[in-house]
Amino acid sequence: MANIYLPYGTTEGQTAKIAEYISDVVRAHGHSADAADIKQAGDSIPNGYDAVIVGASVHMGKHEDYVRDFVRKNSAALGRLPSALFSVSLAAHGDAENAESYVEKFEAETGWRPAQVGLFGGALLYTQYGFLKRHVMKKIASDKGTLDTDTSHDYVYTEWDGVRRFAEDFLNRL
Ligand SMILES: Cc1cc2nc3c(=O)[nH]c(=O)nc-3n(C[C@H](O)[C@H](O)[C@H](O)COP(=O)(O)O)c2cc1C
Known part of the structure; x- marks a missing residue:
């Protein structure tokens, strides 16, 4: 059984809903999951997790600055543990090129190249x-x-x- 941490940034709440949904899927497969709003949970990955899925949403062409800072601060753990990113935007609904460009910018700013990236339409x-x-x-x-x-x-x-x-x-x- 794996213990998965899902830190996320959200402005209007859709990324939080998606993080909770992923947590439910993880639990339905017999693992454990904790979704955590980075604004409240703080900028560290607590001990004891086996994998990390980071979520962030796009406003005015970029993901939340505090998620970028979180990823920079935790780059060693994100490099060591299995990890993934999901990005929430309106571009992900019908404008994949733009949705991908937001992620490329985020990767360039953080130096983190997640092995798996999800692009999800927002609200x-x-x-x-x-x-x-x-x-x-x-x-x-x-x-x-x-x-x-x-x-x-x-x-x-x-x-x-x-x-x-x-x-x-x-x-x-x-
Ligand atoms: C003020 C504002 C600016 C936005 N800017 C963008 C944008 O530049 N590109 C985009 O694809 N989506 C943009 N969106 C859409 C958001 O990514 C979408 O509403 C998403 O569901 C927000 O997720 P959150 O509720 O977790 O913050 C914007 C939304 C708002 C309200």
Whole structure:
């Protein structure tokens, strides 16, 4: 049985949901998992874990700075233990090239080249954004053409089957 740590960064909560979902998949396979918001859990990987899956979301073209700092600080452990990254963005829904470029930038900034990377669609939470954010996000969505623009609804583009496969692939590699 493996003990897996899932530190993540999240701004509006979708990456947290995905980390919890991966934890559920891991547990369903008889392993143990702890998802932890880096903002609360701190910037170290606690002792006793056999593998690490880091999650982060993209805003204004980049992942959270504190996740970048977490990865830099823990580069020795991430190099030693089986590890993976999952990146949450709207680009991952229909604009794979951009979604990959965010990860390339993150890898260049951290020096960490995870053996496995998951690119997952995020959420457009129009009803939870303030006026300005809603306006900006609607403009971005309408420019993209692949995203919804009715601001009276929220939209989740995460493909949960893909998240499950990512988790199972990770377990198979352990
Ligand atoms: C202000 C703002 C800026 C964003 N910028 C980008 C972006 O540059 N590229 C992108 O692909 N997605 C972008 N997104 C979409 C987020 O990645 C998506 O909403 C994701 O679900 C956020 O995950 P989180 O809730 O875990 O923070 C942006 C979202 C917001 C609200």
